[in-house]
Amino acid sequence: MKDLAARILNMAQMRGATYADVRVTTRTLQTITVKNGRVQELSQNESQGFGVRVIADGAWGFAASSRDDYADVDAAVNRALEIARAGALSKTRDVRLGAPEANKGSYRSEFKLDPFMISMSDKINLLLKADDSMRRVKKNGAHLVTTSELVFVREDKLFASTEGAAIQQESIESGCEIQALATNEAGDVQTRTYPWGRHQQTRGFEFILAQQLVENAPRIAQEAIMLLGADPCPPSDNATVILSGNQVALQVHESCGHPIELDRVLKQEASFAGTSFLTLDKLNNLQYGSEIVNITADATIPGGLGTFGYDDEGVPAQRAEIIKDGRFVGYMTNRELAAELNLGRSNGSMRAENWNRIPLIRMTNVNLLPGAWKLDDLIADTDDGIYFDTNRSWSIDDKRLNFQFGTELAWEIKGGKKTRLLKNPIYTGVTPNFWRSCDAVCDESHWVVWGTPRCGKGQPPQTVRTGHGASPARFRNVKVFSRS
Amino acid sequence: MLGQQKLLHLADTAFSHTKADQAEVSLRVLESSLSRFANNAIHQNVFESNATLRVRVIFGKRTGVAESNDITPEGVKRTMDTARAIAQSQPESPNPSPIPQSAAAQRMDAFVPGTAECTPALRARVIGDVCGLAGAQKLIAAGAFRTDAYEIVIANSHGVSQYHRGTIADLHTVVMNDAGTASGYAVATSPDVRVLDGDAVARTAIDKALRSQNPIALAPGEYTVILEPAAVANLMQYLAWHTFNALAVQEERSFVRGKRDQILFSPNVTLYDDGLAADGIPSPFDDEGVPRQRVQLIENGAVRDVVYDTFTARRDNVSSTGHAVPVPNVQGPLARNLFFAPGDKSRDELVASVQRGILITRFWYTRLVAPLHVMMTGLTRDGTFLIENGQVSLPVKNLRFTTSFIDALRNTRAVARDTQLFHDERSGMTFRAPAIVVDNFNFTGVTQ
């Protein structure tokens, strides 16, 4: 790997690149799926290759190849330079990266049990048991489709640059999901998942065991069936809502994580993902949320899907303050844009899906810091409200202001107690108004670093894995309704 | 590109390394170039070359799948060994889906050398023109220009051996004012890069952006809408996923279950899937190597068929229609070459037929709310206008809809005669769609 990287950088420099970096990556993905009592999918996918990013004539070029014999490497380097020089013809300014980042080091994600060393039969049996536990529940005439899944990822990545950076990183991820889909003759369809769709962390098999899939399976199937007979969420224009921790994670991802991506702010994603309402004039000036809202972008917390040693520009992992006491104080940045806007050193948010993609500004772990409440106390403190649990649908406009999220289920809260189960619940709002109405956040005993394994951005499309530390939180004056 | 001969040789090498009862080899080669622009300049510019081997092996009642892009002789052997080890590590499955026997697929000429050989300089020139036209109007253009070439081989131990190659060129742009308060979108897609008209794409987007300044807010509620082809393509995508596939029917979550031949949609609506149509992006066989059949989904409002892969076809005692995605999987077959049959109206006639309504260029962030009626939420984006007395009038602030796409096809009052081709890079799906007029489309919110 190291020899290949050195050869590529040398070629690029000799042929006129003023800057070059290369990532050589090998990724292994193992997927195990059980559906309706049988193994549905068992596969292992290995992807390897290199991507070389150059600046020549003041413009970017990038080429990536899965094959590394001399002719392929030679062609890829030439292609990257050809692309840069073609782009330079219409450039409006030269790319500048600010101070060099000549970091050398290595990083290995923390895990106790290497999931690739756990026998396949142990993994399959775990899913078969969880599946069986879902299918054993009393159906009351409902039709049930059960699915469960384990996903494991191993990634080895070398980064080197003409500035002298040389970084080796190795990470392991483990993810899991169980799902019960219940239907009835009336045509109602209800889904429950656990932990929340697929939950994933940069941890080993111990993460899977800690989720207690088998123990939770009967409850998940029962709730899917119960939802068929539940009342729809009653509409209100000013409801008090409590969001479960995983729904807070999704709310942070969509309404805070995406709009703080500095490339979006500068309209670089305008043709696809969109722009951001957090324009440059809002920095340090906007009251984004209430005073108890504190959000960080933190690539250093253990276990997060956005946890690493160095980003894909070779910048060390950092903890950046985004929302401080409700005020908007920071973006996620990269080297080029941090230099352009004099924002100091990049805060290390450049991430690529794999060897064949350029890094883009991506969420690391964007977290709502814990507050002071216990969840039971918060519910007891709520006279009339709705508890929304586990995301089902999510949609937000291209500036990240107007959102509408549905969850798999909700509970009515009356007189400080959870009373009725409610189906097809939806809440909708406008980002800063919503966060300013936050009047309670639960404490660290409820705080989980939720994994979002499928965050999409960029062209060609890139799916990156992000993390979100979150605990349940309460919001006032929210518009809620239901749809089926 | 590696070429048919080399790929078939690789497939033979793979088969020589396995003693499986049944084996399937898929080889995919992709050379993809994409130049991306924003703020009237190219800011991302990439090329990728990849070749992937995927194998499915069945030993008795056990199936294993392995995939790798290491296609060296050692790499091919290792992938076959991995697939075997995976198959043998699991309990017997009572009824594993077999690898299908099938006839040779029709050869389709979908490879345009001009697209495969398109240079970064040529892409930069077209983008330069788009940005120049936008800049002349004090607007900024963003977008992407992609040129892909690909090859596919699917071969199996029953002697099936299919080869196909093709190209795709796609140029789209969002043109906006500096404040980002007015924008317009346009796109062109074809296997042949030479037919893409960059100036026409730019002018359409610029015209929408210029007309979008100072939008008024409309109250949420039900409106008659004209959905332009990009929005119709999005609607078709969700119907393919949630309604017109055999697994959705078998799992009792599809609206058309048990309703064959009932007239449940507007008589103006005819929807079909055709991987062989020359005016689409041809795809003559599916991911199991089964030749694609033309499948009529809706015919003049009547429910017809759904698409099948081998797994779902066996359950219903029918034949696969050639709509498998890589198997085994949990999502089922997919209609991925969709056509909405054109009507007889010009675009002007569509507009003239609307007393009061909303013209929608495209949808954004559409998500399923509930599957049975394909209840969807999403927003309008990049060109939303009020129609009054049969004429396009003022721009309107983007609206959020929460509405059933099944109902939208029930309420389709008119269909345009011109259609447009789309390719969704993420899903690989292609659509040919006209503009349509839909009554009672339900909006639930307005953006700021």
Ligand SMILES: [Zn+2]
């Ligand atoms: Zn995302």
